[in-house]
Amino acid sequence: MASISVPENIRAFLLDIEGTTTPITFVKDILFPYIRENLEAYLSAHWEEDECKQDVHLLKKQAEEDLRQNKACPVHAVDQTVHTDEEKAIREVVDSVLWEMAADRKTTALKQLQGHMWRAAYLMGKIKGEVYPDVVPSIRQWRHHGLQIYIYSSGSVEAQKLLFRYSVEGNLLDLFDGHFDTNIGAKVESKSYENIVVKIGCQPEEIMFLTDVTREAKAAEDAGMNVAVVVRPGNMELTEEERNKYRTITSFNQLELSGNV
Ligand SMILES: [Mg+2]
Numbered sequence: 001m002a003s004i005s006v007p008e009n010i011r012a013f014l015l016d017i018e019g020t021t022t023p024i025t026f027v028k029d030i031l032f033p034y035i036r037e038n039l040e041a042y043l044s045a046h047w048e049e050d051e052c053k054q055d056v057h058l059l060k061k062q063a064e065e066d067l068r069q070n071k072a073c074p075v076h077a078v079d080q081t082v083h084t085d086e087e088k089a090i091r092e093v094v095d096s097v098l099w100e101m102a103a104d105r106k107t108t109a110l111k112q113l114q115g116h117m118w119r120a121a122y123l124m125g126k127i128k129g130e131v132y133p134d135v136v137p138s139i140r141q142w143r144h145h146g147l148q149i150y151i152y153s154s155g156s157v158e159a160q161k162l163l164f165r166y167s168v169e170g171n172l173l174d175l176f177d178g179h180f181d182t183n184i185g186a187k188v189e190s191k192s193y194e195n196i197v198v199k200i201g202c203q204p205e206e207i208m209f210l211t212d213v214t215r216e217a218k219a220a221e222d223a224g225m226n227v228a229v230v231v232r233p234g235n236m237e238l239t240e241e242e243r244n245k246y247r248t249i250t251s252f253n254q255l256e257l258s259g260n261v
Pocket residue numbers: 016017018019020211212213
């Protein structure tokens with residue numbers, strides 16, 4: 001297993017999550033199915049709570065907006081077995097959410113409900129954030145060498161913190177010095193990495209960014225950061241050109257610290 005020596009001037013690692021610290025399938029195979037399977041039970045249990053009412057209100061406004069714009073909408077066939085208005089109302093919300101998810105919509109209304117459901121699931125231990133086995137030992141070692149560790153993911157900072165707070169390896173939040181999401185900018189734009197450099201308060205070349213996506217690696221590189229592309233099972237396959245252009249690792253323990261403080 002070839003290792004890469006980390007440049008001596010590196011003071012911080014910036015880590016992507018999906019495809020880097022965590023299997024890319026976590027969202028597709030764990031998080032989204034959880035919503036589909038538990039949606040009706042969740043709505044029934046929390047229907048009278050303010051937070052749930054707000055979520056439902058937002059979803060209804062979204063559905064109305066979709067209707068105005070003539071987007072395809074779910075057909076709400078009234079089930080003959082429905083006994084109460086509440087059951088019917090819940091059924092309609094379920095249909096609407098499932099339709100939005102099937103269409104891969106990224107509406108605020110959908111994201112907000114999903115966020116609340118995942119938070120509850122993490123808190124109850126029904127979901128645990130996955131991390132590859134090499135991640136935690138490597139980060140501990142880097143920290144031992146005085147390096148700082150930051151996360152940059154398109155998932156919200158709140159979602160990132162849930163994943164690491166309730167991970168398969170326990171509460172990992174102490175490992176990180178800070179979190180960034182797309183509020184700082186899109187991951188494929190070099191301006192975002194410039195913004196992160198300012199926030200961290202060091203020089204771009206003192207940061208090493210690890211990601212599975214070469215467009216993100218390029219954006220970080222354009223901002224002056226060091227990068228390595230992480231190759232994990234299930235990640236999008238790199239082209240030969242990409243493999244030649246970027247340093248790649250299949251595990252964090254291939255990164256070798258030498259003279260780093
Ligand atoms: Mg990724």
